[in-house]
Amino acid sequence: MASNELAQPEVPNFIALLRSFPGQARLALGTRGVLWATFAGIIGVICCAVAFADIALSLHRSDVDPERRKAREVLALDGASRLLMRGILANSAATPGAGAARVADEPWRNFTESLSALCRDFAVPPQTRLAGACAAQQDFIDRVGPEIQAFDTHRRPMDATVLRELLQIRDDITELSLSTTRATDHMVGRLVDDYGEALLVLTLSTTGFVCAGLVLILLVGRTSMDYHAQWRRAADAAQQAGASRDMLSEVVEALPAGIVVYDSTEHLILCNSVARTLTPALRQPDAIGQTYSALAHESARRLEAAGMGPQPVQEWIERFRTRTTERTRQSDDGRWFDWSEKGTAGGLTVGLRVDVTDLKQHEFALEKARAEQESVRARYQSLVDSMVDVAYTLDVETGQFTFVNAAVADMFSMPPERFVGKHFLELIAPDSIERVRQQTTRKYDPSDQGTFARFSMIAAGGAVRNVEVRARRWVDEQGRIVSTGVIRDVDERVQLERRLDSEMNRLRSIVESNGALIVLVDHALNVEMVNSGFTALTGITATDAVGRPLQEILPCPLDPARTKRSRFAVRKRDASGRERLISITATPATDAGGAVSNIMLLGVDDTERREAEQALYNAERFATVGEMASTMAHEISQPLQVINIACASALDELALASENGGQPDPAFLQGKLDRIAQQVEQASRIIGDLRAFVRGTSSDTPEPFDANEAVRRAIDLTDHGLGEAGMTLQERLDAELPTVLGDAGHLAQVLVNLINNARDAGGGVISIATGTVQENDRTFVRIAVEDSGPGIASDILPRLFTSFVTTKPSGKGTGLGLRICRRILEEMGGRITAANRAEGGARFEILLPSQ
Numbered sequence: 140m141a142s143n144e145l146a147q148p149e150v151p152n153f154i155a156l157l158r159s160f161p162g163q164a165r166l167a168l169g170t171r172g173v174l175w176a177t178f179a180g181i182i183g184v185i186c187c188a189v190a191f192a193d194i195a196l197s198l199h200r201s202d203v204d205p206e207r208r209k210a211r212e213v214l215a216l217d218g219a220s221r222l223l224m225r226g227i228l229a230n231s232a233a234t235p236g237a238g239a240a241r242v243a244d245e246p247w248r249n250f251t252e253s254l255s256a257l258c259r260d261f262a263v264p265p266q267t268r269l270a271g272a273c274a275a276q277q278d279f280i281d282r283v284g285p286e287i288q289a290f291d292t293h294r295r296p297m298d299a300t301v302l303r304e305l306l307q308i309r310d311d312i313t314e315l316s317l318s319t320t321r322a323t324d325h326m327v328g329r330l331v332d333d334y335g336e337a338l339l340v341l342t343l344s345t346t347g348f349v350c351a352g353l354v355l356i357l358l359v360g361r362t363s364m365d366y367h368a369q370w371r372r373a374a375d376a377a378q379q380a381g382a383s384r385d386m387l388s389e390v391v392e393a394l395p396a397g398i399v400v401y402d403s404t405e406h407l408i409l410c411n412s413v414a415r416t417l418t419p420a421l422r423q424p425d426a427i428g429q430t431y432s433a434l435a436h437e438s439a440r441r442l443e444a445a446g447m448g449p450q451p452v453q454e455w456i457e458r459f460r461t462r463t464t465e466r467t468r469q470s471d472d473g474r475w476f477d478w479s480e481k482g483t484a485g486g487l488t489v490g491l492r493v494d495v496t497d498l499k500q501h502e503f504a505l506e507k508a509r510a511e512q513e514s515v516r517a518r519y520q521s522l523v524d525s526m527v528d529v530a531y532t533l534d535v536e537t538g539q540f541t542f543v544n545a546a547v548a549d550m551f552s553m554p555p556e557r558f559v560g561k562h563f564l565e566l567i568a569p570d571s572i573e574r575v576r577q578q579t580t581r582k583y584d585p586s587d588q589g590t591f592a593r594f595s596m597i598a599a600g601g602a603v604r605n606v607e608v609r610a611r612r613w614v615d616e617q618g619r620i621v622s623t624g625v626i627r628d629v630d631e632r633v634q635l636e637r638r639l640d641s642e643m644n645r646l647r648s649i650v651e652s653n654g655a656l657i658v659l660v661d662h663a664l665n666v667e668m669v670n671s672g673f674t675a676l677t678g679i680t681a682t683d684a685v686g687r688p689l690q691e692i693l694p695c696p697l698d699p700a701r702t703k704r705s706r707f708a709v710r711k712r713d714a715s716g717r718e719r720l721i722s723i724t725a726t727p728a729t730d731a732g733g734a735v736s737n738i739m740l741l742g743v744d745d746t747e748r749r750e751a752e753q754a755l756y757n758a759e760r761f762a763t764v765g766e767m768a769s770t771m772a773h774e775i776s777q778p779l780q781v782i783n784i785a786c787a788s789a790l791d792e793l794a795l796a797s798e799n800g801g802q803p804d805p806a807f808l809q810g811k812l813d814r815i816a817q818q819v820e821q822a823s824r825i826i827g828d829l830r831a832f833v834r835g836t837s838s839d840t841p842e843p844f845d846a847n848e849a850v851r852r853a854i855d856l857t858d859h860g861l862g863e864a865g866m867t868l869q870e871r872l873d874a875e876l877p878t879v880l881g882d883a884g885h886l887a888q889v890l891v892n893l894i895n896n897a898r899d900a901g902g903g904v905i906s907i908a909t910g911t912v913q914e915n916d917r918t919f920v921r922i923a924v925e926d927s928g929p930g931i932a933s934d935i936l937p938r939l940f941t942s943f944v945t946t947k948p949s950g951k952g953t954g955l956g957l958r959i960c961r962r963i964l965e966e967m968g969g970r971i972t973a974a975n976r977a978e979g980g981a982r983f984e985i986l987l988p989s990q
């Protein structure tokens with residue numbers, strides 16, 4: 140197709156040629172040269188125009204043609220008149236009939252014709268005969284013509300008047316001829332002047348043209364030199380371009396992207412190997428030189444053959460031609476490429492195919508992530524909407540809500556879309572508005588931990604709701620300060636709290652009005668509350684007590700891990716320094732997980748009651764002592780008898796030795812003295828035990844002791860009584876028993892009480908055993924007293940350890956024994972329980988915390 144076009148001769152196009160002139164001129168002269176040439180040309184043209192105008196003006200001014208015609212006609216008339224007059228004169232002098240020329244014919248005719256022409260064309264000087272002849276031309280001819288005819292024919296002399304007139308006319312004509320000659324001379328002179336001027340102007344304009352020509356020649360010369368230099372540079376550049384092209388080919392080949400270059404007629408002129416791997420059609424050996432369209436069709440055919448489905452060839456071609464779009468396409472090996480075409484200034488189309496497979500895979504991963512994000516967002520949205528609290532976002536600058544969840548419908552009886560856009564202050568109740576405004580007008584601080592506030596808001600219909608708002612400020616992607624928060628409807632809670640407050644006040648008044656001592660401690664045994672009863676009893680005010688460890692203000696054997704109610708008694712000096720005995724009931728409160736959260740200690744001043752009880756108990760104890768007196772006497776008489784016998788044996792030995800004059804046996808005496816000392820110790824131990832029992836008191840300071848020791852002491856005190864009652868006592872004592880804190884005499888007193896009760900109940904065998912048990916990670920010493928009697932009456936079992944519970948006849952029992960036993964043990968931090976054994980009989984169990 141291109142060769143056909145080349146074969147056709149170009150039709151010269153004149154207009155195109157003209158149009159090309161400015162470009163060619165600019166090429167040859169340069170822009171400045173064109174300006175110079177144009178300027179010189181304009182100057183030359185102006186000079187020529189001026190010269191020609193001058194000449195034309197001169198010609199116009201000279202009125203040459205009429206003047207010349209007038210001169211011609213005047214000369215013609217002058218000649219005709221001269222001939223006429225010469226003929227008249229010649230004929231006048233000639234003899235008649237001598238064959239003289241006729242005047243009346245040609246000379247007269249010429250004269251009249253010339254006269255008519257002159258008179259017709261020009262004005263002759265007035266006041267002359269000639270003017271008169273012109274004015275009355277016909278009259279003149281009619282008058283003179285016959286005279287001349289007659290002169291010719293008859294040779295009659297001319298009438299003098301006519302001749303004179305003719306002579307005058309002849310003079311006038313001569314005069315006119317002279318004046319015409321002068322005028323012509325004058326005109327010629329002036330023309331000479333004008334032509335001189337014109338010549339000068341022409342000379343100038345010619346000089347201008349010559350100068351312009353010279354300038355043009357200079358410019359063309361310079362431009363051609365420039366072109367020559369440029370041509371040299373172009374030659375060098377072409378050489379370099381060759382090298383560059385080779386380099387470019389190498390670079391293009393080395394590029395990781397596919398490059399294709401098409402010329403302005405869409406024929407492929409270059410492609411690299413990456414492009415060949417991407418576009419199947421480019422793999423053809425003759426691909427270079429083919430059009431994009433042909434290659435696109437070939438590629439589509441090959442891709443379809445490879446099973447990649449119908450290809451949008453037409454779309455490719457359109458995109459190729461628009462050269463603006465960039466699209467991503469997949470090659471037949473599954474990789475992704477960014478396909479783009481770009482036009483160059485030289486009319487080439489450069490196609491770039493960049494491998495974006497990694498990017499595409501990222502894109503796919505991103506899309507997947509985005510979809511997941513969207514589903515997460517939707518889940519969060521439904522989660523947020525399922526919240527009972529109102530979640531919101533607010534533009535701090537405008538004060539308007541930008542987002543709220545579905546909970547507003549319930550809390551404010553308003554659909555979310557009506558809520559969004561409202562100013563938050565519109566929804567604050569008047570009593571809270573100032574407080575909210577103060578909080579919200581603070582400056583933004585990135586380290587701000589947010590706010591928590593409780594105030595009142597107005598729901599639709601004007602209902603006021605108590606709410607709690609937690610909010611935090613942050614800066615969003617657009618740089619706006621936004622506040623995000625949660626509004627919780629605490630109206631019911633507030634009402635409840637108010638009710639609780641009033642209940643608490645009521646309770647407090649009850650607690651305060653109660654004479655009892657009340658202390659509330661937390662799970663770590665730190666005091667949370669004390670009442671006025673506590674202050675009255677201990678002299679410690681609530682301010683001093685709250686927050687301090689309980690042990691500092693009220694030392695007591697309280698186990699913080701124990702979840703059951705416990706009782707104990709503590710001794711405490713009151714404000715006046717008097718020792719008070721306070722019986723305390725500790726009631727633990729547990730949380731949902733079953734752990735102790737608080738313990739309420741309710742104490743009563745038991746001093747007076749205990750003293751009364753003690754008095755009664757002492758009375759009973761003394762009765763017991765009385766009872767035991769015979770036992771004691773027996774107990775002491777036995778060692779005394781042994782001592783007595785030992786003394787008698789020792790004395791006999793001494794007497795025998797004296798009689799025999801020998802020495803007493805020292806080993807025998809030593810044995811007797813040892814036995815006496817042993818028996819004295821036995822007797823004094825019994826007396827000591829009795830004394831301790833009778834005394835009933837001990838030192839205030841608890842000391843560690845061995846519980847087995849107290850058990851043995853109790854057995855010593857009760858042994859004889861049991862024997863008399865025909866009962867036996869079995870003991871199983873744990874030799875490895877840890878010590879306990881308290882008073883051994885008190886514990887012995889408790890055990891004597893238990894053994895005597897068992898004895899009183901009847902039954903053959905009493906057993907007493909010691910050991911250890913673990914409870915709440917603590918070790919307790921356990922002392923169990925069991926008997927084989929009838930057991931404890933079921934009606935008194937639940938209240939066995941309260942005062943005055945007895946089944947014994949009046950005068951025998953007071954019902955205080957077990958009550959006092961419990962108090963003694965509680966003072967030692969222990970406890971006592973009673974139960975009937977399955978096999979019959981009662982079991983009393985004592986637990987004392989080990990040291």
Ligand code: ADP
Binds near residue numbers: 897932946947
């Ligand atoms: P008292 O001995 O003055 O009655 P206590 O407080 O010591 O007072 O005893 C209260 C009651 O408990 C007794 O009256 C008796 O009924 C019952 N009791 C105590 N120990 C036993 C026991 N081992 N077997 C049966 N009943 C007992």
